[in-house]
Amino acid sequence: xxxxxxxxxxxxxxxxxxxxxxxxxxxxxxxxxxxxxxxxxxxxxxxxxxxxxxxxxxxxxxxxxxxxxxxxxxxxxxxxxxxxxxxxxxxxxxxxxxxxxxxxxxxxxxxxxxxxxxxxxxxxxxxxxxxxxxxxxxxxxxxxxxxxxxxxxxxxxxxxxxxxxxxxxxxxxxxxxxxxxxxxxxxxxxxxxxxxxxxxxxxxxxxxxxxxxxxxxxxx
Numbered sequence: 001x002x003x004x005x006x007x008x009x010x011x012x013x014x015x016x017x018x019x020x021x022x023x024x025x026x027x028x029x030x031x032x033x034x035x036x037x038x039x040x041x042x043x044x045x046x047x048x049x050x051x052x053x054x055x056x057x058x059x060x061x062x063x064x065x066x067x068x069x070x071x072x073x074x075x076x077x078x079x080x081x082x083x084x085x086x087x088x089x090x091x092x093x094x095x096x097x098x099x100x101x102x103x104x105x106x107x108x109x110x111x112x113x114x115x116x117x118x119x120x121x122x123x124x125x126x127x128x129x130x131x132x133x134x135x136x137x138x139x140x141x142x143x144x145x146x147x148x149x150x151x152x153x154x155x156x157x158x159x160x161x162x163x164x165x166x167x168x169x170x171x172x173x174x175x176x177x178x179x180x181x182x183x184x185x186x187x188x189x190x191x192x193x194x195x196x197x198x199x200x201x202x203x204x205x206x207x208x209x210x211x212x213x214x215x216x217x218x219x220x
Contacts, residue, residue: 032055161204
């Protein structure tokens with residue numbers, strides 16, 4: 001029977017809790033992001049949409065604060081010096097995911113893209129896939145600290161989801177560019193938003209690739 005490795009931060013309970021809180025912020029931001037864009041497709045940039053956008057902005061600020069506190073504690077208490085740079089890279093990469101959520105919601109609010117109703121179903125599937133890829137990379141990040149052997153399971157799922165997101169975004173772009181109801185300027189405008197959403201899955205895959213390498217280094 002294989003023995004489970006102890007938590008990377010088993011001797012720093014407070015720091016471990018802060019890291020968990022940080023990852024929780026990303027998960028919460030993702031849920032709000034998904035709900036906000038689903039609402040946008042139904043109601044446009046409504047008051048409720050802006051309230052969710054503001055909540056994501058608040059989570060982004062809280063996440064930034066937590067990340068800085070974690071980084072300071074890692075250095076001040078000389079914790080895990082051999083893995084410190086990898087841990088800092090994970091936190092910084094994950095923090096950028098909230099930034100992407102926030103920036104995309106602001107772009108929708110400012111530019112007000114109008115997706116034809118017949119594309120809503122595929123767009124919602126793309127949103128589900130992209131958000132799930134981020135959730136899986138957060139699970140992989142948590143596993144890096146608690147259960148190193150599980151990291152590969154989650155990163156493999158991220159890779160699969162990124163491929164599915166590419167397929168959905170390609171299908172959506174084909175439909176948009178073949179729509180006789182849209183002029184070229186509208187097609188280009190909507191393409192920007194489809195690619196911006198799809199880029200979240202690409203970012204999640206990039207993080208998962210680095211996590212796989214960090215996990216291998218930790219197991220050596």
